[in-house]
Amino acid sequence: MTNTKKRLYFFYAHLGISFIILLILMYLIFYRWYPHDLFYTSGGWHGTKIVFLIDMILGPMLTLIVTNSSKKNSELIRDLCFCAIVQITALGYGISLLVNTKPTVLSIHSGAIHTIQQSQIEKIPDKNAFKGHSNTPPLIYSDDISRYDLSLPEFNAKANAILKYAADYSAPMHAVPITFDSLNNRTEELRLLTTKSLNSIKQSHNYNNRQLELLQKENWFVLEIDGSFKNAYLAFDQEGKIHESICCH
Numbered sequence: 001m002t003n004t005k006k007r008l009y010f011f012y013a014h015l016g017i018s019f020i021i022l023l024i025l026m027y028l029i030f031y032r033w034y035p036h037d038l039f040y041t042s043g044g045w046h047g048t049k050i051v052f053l054i055d056m057i058l059g060p061m062l063t064l065i066v067t068n069s070s071k072k073n074s075e076l077i078r079d080l081c082f083c084a085i086v087q088i089t090a091l092g093y094g095i096s097l098l099v100n101t102k103p104t105v106l107s108i109h110s111g112a113i114h115t116i117q118q119s120q121i122e123k124i125p126d127k128n129a130f131k132g133h134s135n136t137p138p139l140i141y142s143d144d145i146s147r148y149d150l151s152l153p154e155f156n157a158k159a160n161a162i163l164k165y166a167a168d169y170s171a172p173m174h175a176v177p178i179t180f181d182s183l184n185n186r187t188e189e190l191r192l193l194t195t196k197s198l199n200s201i202k203q204s205h206n207y208n209n210r211q212l213e214l215l216q217k218e219n220w221f222v223l224e225i226d227g228s229f230k231n232a233y234l235a236f237d238q239e240g241k242i243h244e245s246i247c248c249h
Helices: 003-033 044-066 073-101 153-168 183-203 209-215
Strands: 103-107 110-119 139-142 223-227 232-236 242-247
Touching: 003 044, 003 073, 044 073, 103 183, 139 183, 183 209, 183 223, 209 232, 209 242
Parallel strands: 103 139, 110 223
Antiparallel strands: 103 110, 223 232, 232 242
């Protein structure tokens, strides 16, 4: 086998393996880690770009560079192992970035949906409060203490307890379990917010009628998700299961 053919053989073999790995990662990214347009609202593309560059470009190019028919088999195996170690290490960094920034929980708070990352609830002891549907990030309702009448002793005490809990466990206000309530207890509020959301979509130039129709289903609620990079609207039912989404502005 000539040097050129040997280099191309290893290059295409590496490229094929990398492509299979990329397909598996794309499934995890779009259907497990960042479903329902969370890929765009939570900046999933940043980690994905790193993963793509490492998996499809860096790894195969290193193989193309080090492969040489004049090398002994032991030298070639050593160099290919080095390429694999470099790619796996870099790929691990890209994947960890995606996992660490993915929305672990979605919290309805102050009239919108907010994302909660794993690092934001790492210190919270009662993790069971964040359980939900396995096929979507858990969707919870979090009470907004800014709406409390602090002149009333019971609300003042609860607000102080919430602030203390957030400080003790380094959690955002919308991730404090003592603020959580069942969606069933908030049906009227969610319906009002849904009407407001649908009206905003109708008046917006960022969405069309077909997208609006996707969200307008009986017994579905619609709220805007306040993303770190872009905003979108999510449609979910009374059990907290997300069914549809439209993006982005």
